[in-house]
Amino acid sequence: MRDIMRKEIRLSASPLAFLFIAFGLMFFIPGYPILCGVFFVTLGLFHSFQAAREANDIVFSALLPIAKRDVVKGKYLFVCFIEACALTLMAIATAIRMTALADAAAYRANPLMTANLFALGIALFIFGLFNWIFVGGFFKTAVKLGRPFVTYIVIAFLTISAAEALHHFSGLEPLNAFGTEYIALQGGLLIAGLLAFALMTFLSCKKACGNFERIDL
């Protein structure tokens, strides 16, 4: 798997996939829907899939002395790697906003979602959606990118809108807690996001391996 990952990074990946990791730092921006940063990270990944398709990467990989399912696993591994890098930046931004900048006026006056553990949980959920809808959808044909990406965009923005709106409903204000307020609830929501990500990625990868075995390249 190390050799496959090396191939993904050195040959298949678009530089934009790495560059767009920096959008994780959007978690610092006040007065902006921070979860859009998650979407931009996946936009870089989408471009990477597009570039790999134009470079005949899938057929090339299937010809290497590896099992066909390892081609799929390699792609998921690369996607998760980029997502983990972006999530690390988001986590750093969140940690700073929850501690050193917890009382910063710009953040306190922010009518939009604040960067907290709930936001990180939703970020994980959106990454899970990308892996499930887009990556899984791509491996139904190993060629067509448009439909799975458009489906993902619609569902991702509905999720972002819902996440942004939730804390405005009565009783759901703790979702937008500052600092370490409601930390137990926030931590629970982060774990829930992590579990949803793991489940969506695992099930999607398993299905994609089966689909990829069946399609003609």
Add this chain to the structure above:
Amino acid sequence: MSIVEVKRLVKRYPSFELKEVSFGIEAGRITGFVGRNGAGKTTTIKSMFNLIHPDSGEVDCFGRPLIGNEKEIKKRIGYSTGTVNWYPRKKIVDIVRVVSRFYDTWDDGAYKKYLELFELDERKAPVELSEGMKVKFNLLLALSHKAEVLILDEPTSGLDPFSRNELLDIFTGLKNEGAAVFFSTHIISDIEKCADDIVYISKGKIVAAMPREEFAGRYSKEKESLEETMLRMERGDFDA
């Protein structure tokens, strides 16, 4: 026993069918896989690499079925397909650095030898290469891991007569080193120049799979060239 055995491959498409394709590839011999455009050559070759899933039939390599032994078998087979661009904007040296790690049989000496022989510049990207040089780059990858069998899809198409001749000489050299070379073509003179065996496919069906001399003895009329024989057979006239 053949080192690669294709057994009764069937693949049905709405407008085309591969009909119980069977043949073998022998070690130390060059096999020409000939047929007109659309006869089923690429479909057959892709099935031999599990890139296409046949409706029935199987492929055995080195005495083992391909399915279930893909990883080990692919290490011993080299594949090249015409002028397809792999990673067109990456430098050859970067592609090779990655690919070489997948093969424990990768031979840097052979890589340097063929790089020089093919006059390829490893600092160039495939997009900067001519059609002929692209074929040579694909061959370079296949030859540098000491493949025991080379399966080449239309390696001579798009090449000028000089490069074609050069390539066919390389096939002969590889055969002399003990490798099996299996190449598809619709250029019958390529077969006449170097093939020991002929596998002739027409409309998805194997018409003949035998040594070249046997083929000529069975199907060619007196003073008829191989090309004339095949053109006649393609018209449906099989009487020698």
